[in-house]
Amino acid sequence: MSGPGPSLPRRLARYGAAALWVATAFSVRPAAAPPARRTARPSKAEIAADRRRDLLTYGIGYGLALALTLLAFALVYWRWAEPPVALALVFGLGLVQVLVQFRCFLHIDFKGQARDDLLLILFSTLIVLLMVGGTLVVLFNLRARMM
Amino acid sequence: MTGSEIWTTLLGRFEWSDLPFVRAWEKGTLSEAIGAGAGGVVVVGAVLLVALLTYKRWWKPLWSDWLTSLDHKKIGIMYIVLAFVMLSRALIEAVLMRTQQAVAIGAPGLVGPNHFAQLFSTHGSIMVFFMAMPFLTGLINYVVPLQIGARDVAFPLLNSISLMLTAGGAGLMMVSLAIGEFSTGGWSGYPPYTEAAYQPGVGPDYWIWAITLSSIGSTLVGMNIAVTIFKKRCPGLKLMRMPLFCWTSLCTSILMIFAMPPLTVATLMLALDRYLGYHFFTNDLGGNMMIYIDLFWLFGHPEVYILILPAFGVYSEVISAFSSKELYGYVSLVIATMAIAVLSFTVWLHHFFTMGQSADINAVFGIATMTIGIPTGVKVYDWIWTMFRGEVRLTPPMLFSLAFIVTFVLGGFTGILLAMPPVDFVVHNTVFLVAHFHNMLIPGLLYGMIAGYQYWFPKAFGFRLNERWGTVSFVCWVSGFYLAFMPLYVLGLAGLARRTQEILEPDFRPWLLVALLGAFLLLAGLATLFVQLYVSVRQRDQHRVPVGDPWGARSLEWSVAAPPPEYNFATIPHVGRRDPWHWRKANGGAYKPADHYRDIAMPRNSMVGPVVGLSGAVCAFGLVWHIWWMAAFGLAVLWAAVIARSFVRRTKRVIGAREVEATDRAWLATAAAQQVHPRELETTSANAGLAELHA
Amino acid sequence: MTDPQLRHVGLKVGGFEAIDVEEAETGIFGFWVFLMSDAILFALLFAVYGTQLAATAGAPGPAAEFKIDSAFWETMVLLLSSFTYGMSSFAMKYGGQLRWVVGMLLVTLVLGLTFLGMEANDFAVMIHDGATPDRSGFLSAFFALVPTHGLHVVAGCSWIVVMLVQVAAFGLDDRVKINLLRLGLFWHFLDVIWIAIFSVVYLQGVMR
């Protein structure tokens, strides 16, 4: 186990996050994406462009998810960081991967119907935070006071 | 296989002594006799029902007009029927409990401790899950699509499935009277007491599966209503133009979507503990009952807002209609509703202030709790201002609304008291708490449901309910409430613990007698509601309101015939402002034929709902009694039905434009032939549903 | 069609029995709502798991029982299945090449079953080691959280089978397409939940 010092994972994470944002930004459809309601059938060229972009979205999604997963497992497998740091990194990488999958596989963005979905997801996130956060605070407090 | 093995395979852990009749015969105590009587009522009632349906040849209409119908209006009505049936049972149980406490002062009384514990457990569980939830779901189901100008809910089949799952759970509650026994763990089912170590019998299992069925049904219905409101509003009906009842329904359904899962998780974990020896909430091997308490109230507190918000919506509609004024402070009411919905996720800990967390945490949750009083206060002012200088008519729905305002504020004050942890330490687990939550739920839920039932009844059935009996019933409900529950505040402060079967303090007697009297009045309140229904049906020809707008109200449901056609609207309305129906009446746009009519596609009936509900209940019954083949069979049928349904392609039926037009024109002709009735004659046979317009 | 998700399958509109865009949108949004409710359920299972981490009560704990390599391969399989499902939707959207749609669905199904097999094997090993849910609060929490995800995968696999039969029966009609779209959301959602499981359960577990 010739793992480099604990600063590497941090650096890696930082580069990873930066790369990720760039990549995600690229995979976002251009603002002038398809007009609201097509009157004529889309041209062949348009379809081909759509097709390429969609394929790219899936491809980038898979690639990023794979990379993030590998990074998380490698971090733990080769013990690149102390447990508390490693744990935080693993959770961080997991969170980023969730975002990637939502964007690339579940097609959530800021337009049209997906916007409603996004608001729904954000509200759900709020509730999850309240419930999970509250539960953890209350139960750890109880545990601390009773044990 | 030996005989006993065959018995266990076929019948699980059932034994003859599980039948209350056998128990009563063997033991011969009064308590057992009462239990057997209740079981007998269920059995005889079921037999009589079957006989009646057969004799009147009602099976077919029951099946094809009601049970398999996907019409949101019929589903709503069935929900409300279910609610009334269960209300009757739970109210009788409440009277029995009050009687017990009034007579068991230094004496054993009527029912033994175990039986008493079953009574408060079934009463609480039924009132919350099988009376309140179906009632409000029924009202929402009936009214919301009409108010938003839609022809149905977003997912009609899912609607039927939700109803039938809830009904299946209710059926399980009824069966528990006749076979076996119920949990003694209260409506909240706290472990470790409900664990197998302390209650190895079927009681808690009945509770778990009945609640699970109902909570799944409620989650599904919440999704359905929320999506309906988001996606099925008619053109122009922006969110901020919706009637307030739609807003409260929306918030309630959002709460259902997010607050039912904690309950499902908690009950299923309890089931894992009981069935597979898990250690979530046990006393040993790392189990922690506080996890259950936490999960349960993550559900439990939002639940009380699930219960109360629809009633708030009803009051908003009723007060505005019977004051002939637009709702005062619409925007503030909407914001207050949303604030309550979100805040309700931040206060659950006030249900267990005394269970060991640090004082700081208690303080945070205490303060959060008190803040909920603010939006609620805003609402009360809005309702009062709506009445101010309005043309107020004291019809029964309005009377219930007024009683609500006064009584609910009182209950709110005691809630603020309880939100202070030091006070809560003193009175928690006493009947002070019982008084408090009945003081919230009876005005804040039950009165609202009754008001809504009386308000929309003419819309649903085409004739008004008799107002005189309505008023009698109102008097009983309100006086009964005060007599039954005010003494409990006193007794609670004096230290009477809740869930007490025998009372050792003779000084409590006068208060308990008053409370008993109140309970009887409440029972009379329910009885007079049934009398009212009977009388009104008999006199229906004098009370018809075919034109459909008996109260001169303002929202879209009053713009169609009473009862409305299956498809609700001959043409989908377009809305330009709040209170669109009022605006149309005022601007000569009401009662006009459409430019042209189109074909309308409505969902065909489906038997999937009843099959899913029944097989769910059968599965649950098998689980309760450890009859594994039955559980597996029920589950298999359930999924088979759902999968088979996904292969059905002809799910819609077309109603031709001609027919739509004919129906619409016939209704318009009726409207043209009727006299406009002035407000004063609203409660007389002059009211044909064509109301006089006031500014 | 305004909706990017609907564009992802390219629904046609028309005919009376057919589904219009609005109805399709409603169906998809409804399914999202369901997923969010389901997400709450998982979130609570995670919260319980978190509070019960220390409640091992002398029974085998995380470090002893969790194998990083098997968790890794399970992750790979599930992630790949998410991608293959995406490819199936992709094929459906562009031209609806039945061969590709069905082929990718079959690959997804095989991967899903592989995942289930590996997971079942994990559980069998744990049970063999005596790490059963009736031993401790911790194991109870584990055997609630992870098998719940597993059951969802079972449901997803059954759903794939049902959809394959429907494709055989009806071809890619509108309703089949909508259901494939919903199934896709479900399948991707399960992979998202799995991210949380491998991070919170397995990686955290072997770290200690």
Ligand code: HEM
């Ligand atoms: C209508 C007249 C009602 C009467 C006379 C009544 C009476 C009672 C009584 C006597 C108890 C037992 C108190 C004790 O523990 O000492 C009780 C408990 C309870 N009631 Fe009611 N009640 C009524 C309506 C309702 C309504 C409308 C609801 C809810 C929607 C409700 C929900 C409950 C609950 C949750 C409990 C607690 C059960 C437990 O201890 O687990 N009740 N009620």
Ligand SMILES: [Cu+2]
């Ligand atoms: Cu509360």
